[in-house]
Amino acid sequence: MPEWKNLDPELLKLVAKHDPDNKFAMPYMWATTGIGYNVDKVKAVLGENAPVDSWDLILKPENLEN
Incomplete structure (x- = not known):
C-alpha cells in the first residue's frame, strides 16, 4: 500500500x-464526536438537580423520558 x-x-x-x-x-x-447542550434548558425540563456534568443525562432512561 x-x-x-x-x-x-x-x-x-x-x-x-x-x-x-x-x-x-x-x-x-x-x-471524535462532540455533544453540546443548553444547561438552562436541560434544567428547565429535568429540574435544578439535573446531572448536567454526567453521562447520566443521556444514558439514564428516566432522563430520556422527558
Whole structure:
C-alpha cells in the first residue's frame, strides 16, 4: 500500500496489539464526536438537580423520558 508510510505510528502500535506484524489489520477511521447542550434548558425540563456534568443525562432512561 503506497500510503502506508503516512499512517499514524501510534495507531499502528494499537493495531499491533491484535496483529503483531501489521499484516492483516490497519487503522482506517478515527473520529471524535462532540455533544453540546443548553444547561438552562436541560434544567428547565429535568429540574435544578439535573446531572448536567454526567453521562447520566443521556444514558439514564428516566432522563430520556422527558
